Amino acid sequence: LFRSKQWYQRRVAITAGGKTNEELVDIILNCDKDNTISLDMWEQLLRYIPSNDEINALKELDGDPDQIELLNRADRYFYNATKIYHYEERIKAVNYQKKFDERVRTITPKLGCLVRASTEVIKSEKLKELLTIILAFGNYFNYGKRGNALGFKMETLTKLKDTKAADNKTTLIMYIVQTLEVMFTDV
Numbered sequence: 768l769f770r771s772k773q774w775y776q777r778r779v780a781i782t783a784g785g786k787t788n789e790e791l792v793d794i795i796l797n798c799d800k801d802n803t804i805s806l807d808m809w810e811q812l813l814r815y816i817p818s819n820d821e822i823n824a825l826k827e828l829d830g831d832p833d834q835i836e837l838l839n840r841a842d843r844y845f846y847n848a849t850k851i852y853h854y855e856e857r858i859k860a861v862n863y864q865k866k867f868d869e870r871v872r873t874i875t876p877k878l879g880c881l882v883r884a885s886t887e888v889i890k891s892e893k894l895k896e897l898l899t900i901i902l903a904f905g906n907y908f909n910y911g912k913r914g915n916a917l918g919f920k921m922e923t924l925t926k927l928k929d930t931k932a933a934d935n936k937t938t939l940i941m942y943i944v945q946t947l948e949v950m951f952t953d954v
Contacts, residue, residue, distance in 0.1 A: 776815065777815040777845070778839065778840070778841035778842075780808075780811035780812070780814070780815055781811075781815075781841040781844050781845075782840060782841060783808070784804060784805075784811075786803070786804070788840065788843055788844040789847075790803075791804075791844060792844075792847050792848065792850075792851065795812075795851055795854070795857055795861075796851060796857075798857060798861050798864075799861050799865075806862075806865045806866065809861055809865055810862060812858050812862075813858050813859060813862045816854070816855050816858060817845050817848070817849070821845070822849050825842075825845060825846045825849050828846060893953075896951070897947075897954050900943070900951060900954065901919075901924070901927070901943060902916065902918065904939070904943055904946075905919060905923075927939045927940040928940045
């Protein structure tokens, strides 16, 4: 029915799974509850979901068993797949479900690291002191305009490197570091 290179690749992908068309349709309808198909095969099914034009061309065969009989195996599979309610959504859902555990395993160590780092930031007294000193500098430099602030947004810290002194070389962060080294050596 179809002659494009992509359609040929679909044919190869469908036949590579080792399942009959009827078995594939049943597996999709049951959302592969028995883990019958590999993740790779689900990715192939997802990659080769027929377009609306292709689906419409296949649906035109309805009621003509002779034409359906002439279809090759992959074309018959896709013809049968057009009969599956929410075919594309089912394929996407099962593919997502199959990848979920792998994604959880991948992200779990990163989340643990993030939680530990966040805990350390929250517990750090020296960091609190440093942020208090930076707030004091900000209140001093902004006295009369926006001085006496009770806090600042964390994104403000990135602006410390952009604020320069009259010599146009020294940044506010450099000045704060120099002051910390002289007056607040324990921070």
